[in-house]
Amino acid sequence: MQGVKVLVTRPEPENALTCQALTALGATPISLPMLEIRPLSSNAELSALRSQLYNLDLYQFVIFVSKNAARLAAELIDECWPMLPVGMHWLGIGQGTTETLKDLNIPALSNPGNNTEAMLDWLKPAKMRDQRVLIVRGVGGRPDLAKGLEERGAIVDHLELYKRLTPEYTAQTFLFLEHPDVIWATSGESLANLTTYVDQFAPNFKSTALFVPSERVAQRAKSLHWNTVICAHGADDQCLIAATKQHLGRKHDR
Incomplete structure (x- = not known):
């Protein structure tokens, strides 16, 4: 996952821990919590x-x-x-x-x-x-x-x-945000909040591969018009990392 830019939407403190795990793998995490606890x-x-x-x-x-x-x-x-x-x-x-x-x-x-x-x-x-x-x-x-x-x-x-709670972001937040290679949305509520912001401030994100924890959330993402939705079959870092590696490997093989 060297250099892969991953948008992480977990609430804190999980968000920081996930970003640390991604950094250890050589990825570039982009922190944007979509829930506040x-x-x-x-x-x-x-x-x-x-x-x-x-x-x-x-x-x-x-x-x-x-x-x-x-x-x-x-x-x-x-x-x-x-x-x-x-x-x-x-x-x-x-x-x-x-x-x-x-x-x-x-x-x-x-x-x-x-x-x-x-x-x-x-x-x-x-x-x-x-x-x-x-x-x-x-x-x-x-x-x-x-x-x-x-x-x-x-x-x-x-x-x-x-x-x-839903964190507050503005158009400026997304203006200065790097465009991710993949996005992780680890719950239905995080997905809903992310979609609201993306539709308003960064509609091109809808073409980015979106990883979700279950088939139920995947169906919801598709109904919200995300183009590439991938079920990681789990919300933990291990499941998301494995699913992301598999997706990136398939893209490389094409």
Whole structure:
């Protein structure tokens, strides 16, 4: 990937870490976060979250939807539970989220995939009827996960730790931005925000190869008139790097 210019749209702090990984491979990362993660921080919000976490031992499953959810939850859980409650299933969506949880001393398991559909498919053998599930997420995130679990009889609650906001950019931002060779959009929401800005300030970006984490997001990208959409089958750096290398290799062979 020597010299390949990659537009990275992850929220921070993941964006900086991904840019570091790309630099180590000889690529040229272009940082343009398309989501801002803002933790809930008022005294009233934190008090409500702690009150909810004091009942953590009522749940059989706790599912963390992102690295940000894992990091923010771990800090609060540590305050409320000096020793973790036992007999629970701690689950992370995607290997990155799971590894973050393990680093924070939460013994999480991960499904083989990286999205809601993969998690629901992975949980099919489990008896979910009347099982209590806590989904740890940002405000309003991954609604299909709760819906899929409730359809199987689970009792689902949410622990919402942060808001996802759209960063503010101007025409000048895009005027001075290098034209990327590839673009990484790692969620449907990032894609939507990116598309809004590109349609307004840089419509020629629509011809750049766009890498997305799932077939669902790929279909959405095509409906938004991106010309070349490639599913990386995962939102983590490894999946995106592998898909990008494969794409670049095919272009070289032509």
